[in-house]
Amino acid sequence: MATGTNKGTPLVEMRDISIAFGGVQAVDHVTVDLYPGEVVGLLGHNGAGKSTLIKCLSGAYQQDSGEIFVNGEKATINNPRDARGYNIETIYQTLALADNLDAASNLFLGRELTTPFGFVDDSKMEAETRKIMGRLNSNFRKFNVPVSALSGGQRQSVAISRAVYFNARILIMDEPTAALGPQETQMVAELIDELKRQGLGIFLIDHDVHQVKRLCDRASVMKNGQLVGTVNVDDVTEDDLLAMIILGKKPEELAA
Amino acid sequence: MTDAATPSAPAQKKNIFSLLEIDTRLLGMIGAFAVLSIGFDLITDGRFLTPRNIFNLTIQTVSVAIMATGMVFIIVTRHIDLSVGSLLATCSAIMAMTQTVLTPDMLGLGLNHPLTAPIAIVIGLVAGTAIGAFHGWLVGYLTIPAFIVTLGGLLVWRNVAWYLTNGQTIGPLDETFLLFGGINGTLGVTWSWIVGIVATVIAIAALFNARRGKLAHDFPVKPLWAEAMLGTIIAVVILGFVALLNAYEVPTPRLERMFEARGEVMPEGYTAGYGVPYSVLILLVVAVVMTLIARRTRLGRYIFATGGNPDAAELSGINTRLLTVKVFAIMGALCAVSAVVASARLSFHSNDIGTLDELRVIAAAVIGGTALSGGIGTIHGAILGALIMQSLQSGMAMVGVDAPFQNIVVGAVLVFAVLVDIIYRRRTGAA
Missing domain, CATH: 3.40.50.300 (P-loop containing nucleotide triphosphate hydrolases)
Incomplete structure (x- = not known):
């Protein structure tokens, strides 16, 4: 081998x-x-x-x-x-995004940032999403719409940003x-x-x-x-x- | 909107509603409700939009509306619950037996002991939650379709209720318990105003807080006048509602009896309004809590994510099986809350309590914009849906439409509402 x-x-x-x-x-x-x-x-x-x-x-x-x-x-x-x-982060062929949620909710899905009271901190998450998107795909603007309204490339950048944001060491990309x-x-x-x-x-x-x-x-x-x-x-x-x-x-x- | 956020967005397409960020769909429902109310009011020569009728309409809606909020979560996660009416009956039977047999005889507290109602309600809530969780376990872990589990539940719990009470009507119920039924328990004028004002202040504070949160991260915000307008609308709605309920006056003979019971004589010309019923207060608390769960908690986020894409939710590390148990447990608990309101309103537990409620509840959720394909739905929509259904029903009864026609119309309206919803979604391109 x-x-x-x-x-x-x-x-x-x-x-x-x-x-x-x-x-x-x-x-x-x-x-x-x-x-x-x-x-x-x-x-x-x-x-x-x-x-x-x-x-x-x-x-x-x-x-x-x-x-x-x-x-x-x-x-x-x-x-x-x-x-x-x-x-280990995975970017699936089917993208594994919840179409009805916005980019920030998808990026943090399963790992939401919360306020001290335990509520999800949407503003903080959106701010972080804007930051990471600025690095990966600076043309990305659609932060407040469900990802079903995004193009294939935009959806892919949401999926990738998820892996990058959480400091993946090992990345699995299924037909990206x-x-x-x-x-x-x-x-x-x-x-x-x-x-x-x-x-x-x-x-x-x-x-x-x-x-x-x-x-x-x-x-x-x-x-x-x-x-x-x-x-x-x-x-x-x-x-x-x-x-x-x-x-x-x-x-x-x-x-x- | 700032320039940075909308470099080339079609600014001219923004109308006043999108500027206010009010859902046009919600607006359509409010419009339909207004047309319906005014229509009935004209036909009945002004008997529909009276404080008295609005008061009655409100308390009639509460039971179905409470369950409809839970049904939103069920349908959003792509399930269905056909057993809510039967589950309500079982909870009602358990609570009725608790307060007529368990506490007075077995615990020796006697009739109308102050502890009776709390004990009965806690037992009912525990039972409802447990049964709901059991349904959720069958659906989530044993992967039996929710349709089948709850279709079975529809038969099982209706007849468990029958068995528990030997088919008898159980009543009268405990006096404290009856306070939650509607007309027998209201806040009175002063407290209603206090609650209304507190609610308004909290709502406006929440608006302000949301704006501050956005500004802190330099996100685009609505213009200040739009924010102020929204706040004014909220205040007018809340306080107007309180004013209406306060305007429904307690009949003089009833007031006289109340004074007599206290050994006093009613002063000449004394009047008192009913104010906000406790049952409506319960509905409002349920609505606020459920909305908070839906929008501001991880649980709610996972419920919607699972509805939008179950595979994505699972791959994101969400335990969708346990989530199913939680969603059905919430539904069960809300059935118990509705059981308190429904049996207290009747002032007894009857064998047929909650019959066909599953259909009303599902219809309310669906008319309220919950998509059966999952992932979409709002709590306030479901409550408005319940209100529209109830208005239609009682409006037709008032006009004197024959009973079969009432149901024919309600059924047709349900189908039509879903058609309108499908067309609306297609036009706006939202899923």
Whole structure:
């Protein structure tokens, strides 16, 4: 397996993870890792198990077997709250925003700021939201409308700001650009580079090979719940990656 | 609005209502209510809009309105509760049995002991909350659809009430307990004014506070005149309502009897207004508390978030199962509060108390703008919805519409109101 240029303790190591639903082995003894300042792409067809695997890390699912290590220490993640305790933040494909609430309410959902009397402090939260949005997407103005009134890119920036605001160390992005136009995709790409520079580790789930080549350092490819392999994206071509996804074979196997 | 906030916003589209930040939908409901009231008043030659009728209308609305506030939370979280009428009956039966059997005989307190009413009410509240929480557990943890759980509950609790009382009408109830029924317990003129003035001061202070909070963070605020206008409207509504209830005078024979009971003679020309009934006060307290929960607490935020996107709520670390239990427990507690008001108004517990209330309560919430698809609804809307339903019903009774036609009209109005709501939402693009 390719180890890349990273040395030392991985930020996250998911070791030998398995999870089954009914009779279907959705994830079958998969091991992946992630180092600080690195973007690891998770590739595969729909139903390859990449989202399921990553949901074990974000706390939405629990693995049947296997272990997760964060900074080299064994981590117990039973629910999304646990995951947040390890500074793991997730940006879901479906964005996981409550459409009927405004940006600030969504950003702080589950972690509201409160006044000394225990009431939610909407003004404070809006002020904080304005601050973080000023950094991430300075064109953002719609603070007092439900997020259902926002464009795809604006919604994405709310989702990302949530992860950034709470000092994520490990960021999981599930097809962050799937619903976005070219300009907004560019914005997200720049943001990923910026977060990388700050030393975050990012798992990027995608099935756009081109995108993965551009944004990721390494790519782990899955097929039918199993890990095909992990490669340095600079060492392989887009065709190699496609072969891994479609045929389930690593480049050296193909060459042989 | 400051320039920074609306660089290119269509400023010309802002009318006076958006400037006041008054919901146009609420305005529409108030308009419908006004048309309805004035219409009935014209048909009945001015008998509809009298202090006496408004007083009666108010106390008739309270029971359904209290439950409707709870139904808002239920529907906002994408559930439904069909059992509220039956649950009200069970709570009413439990409280009736407590004050007619438990406290006088088993605890030996005798009839009309001052502790009877508090004991009965506490037991009723505990029972209502527990039953509601049980419903919530079945829905949230065992994942039985709320429709089924409460459809079962509709049958179960109606008949638990029957069983508890052997089908008998239980009465008369404790004298203190009866104070919560409406006309038998009012604040009187002076206290009504005091309550009205205090409420006005608090409301205006809240407005002022909200403005200060926004200014502290440099957020755009309404122009001062708009703020003042809003404050004036609030003051006029509250104090006008108090004045109306105060204007309903206690009939002279009744006053004479009250003086006789105290061994005094009524002075010539003495009059007294009823003022605000305790039951209405209870409704107002419930409304304020529920609004605070909805808008200013985490619980309320989670209720609306779960209604808007249950998956997002769960992924944000919200325990949606426990939330379901809490929402149904609140509904159960409010059914118990309504049971106090409803049985005290009748002055006895009857077997059919609260029959069809589930439909009135759901209708009130829905007419009040609660979306069955979840995530949207307001407490004040539901109360206004209850008031509109009750006005329609009693207005038609006053005009002399036959009973079957009354129900036909109410049913049709419910469907029509939802249609109007759908069209409104489509036009404004709000969900």
